[in-house]
Amino acid sequence: MCDLSPDELRAVFDKHAGADGKLSKRELRGMIKEKLGGDECKGAKNPGAMRELFSKMDEDGDGKLDFEEFKKALKVIKEVKEGKPLDQIQCLK
Known part of the structure; x- marks a missing residue:
């Protein structure tokens, strides 16, 4: 999903965002499952x-x-998918 153009990325966001134009935790998880074929954070050591x-x-x-x-968040999800622990992801510090 990180390989999408800015317009495509916006379309994906808008499709899954609520009426307020924002993503709840549930909406984000649903989008990840639909677009990436599973919960990309499931491999993280922290449940x-x-x-x-x-x-x-x-x-x-x-x-x-x-x-x-x-x-x-998409950048961080990509790093988590690649096996990087959350505490080592630069933009979270």
């Missing part, structure tokens, strides 16, 4: 990896991801 990732990506603390937060 609460999605919750931890989400809380770190939710920069304004509103419990949802706006489009800019979403783009940052």
Whole structure:
């Protein structure tokens, strides 16, 4: 999904975002399962990896991801998928 053009990425976001134009944890997880064929955070050592990732990506603390937060989250999800522990991902520090 990280290989999508900016317009395609926006279309994916808009399709899964709620009426408020933001992604909840549930909406993000559903999008990941649909677009990537599974929960890409399931291999993380921490069973609460999605919750931890989400809380770190939710920069304004509103419990949802706006489009800019979403783009940052995709980069982190890619690194988690590649086996990098959350505590070693630079943009989370």
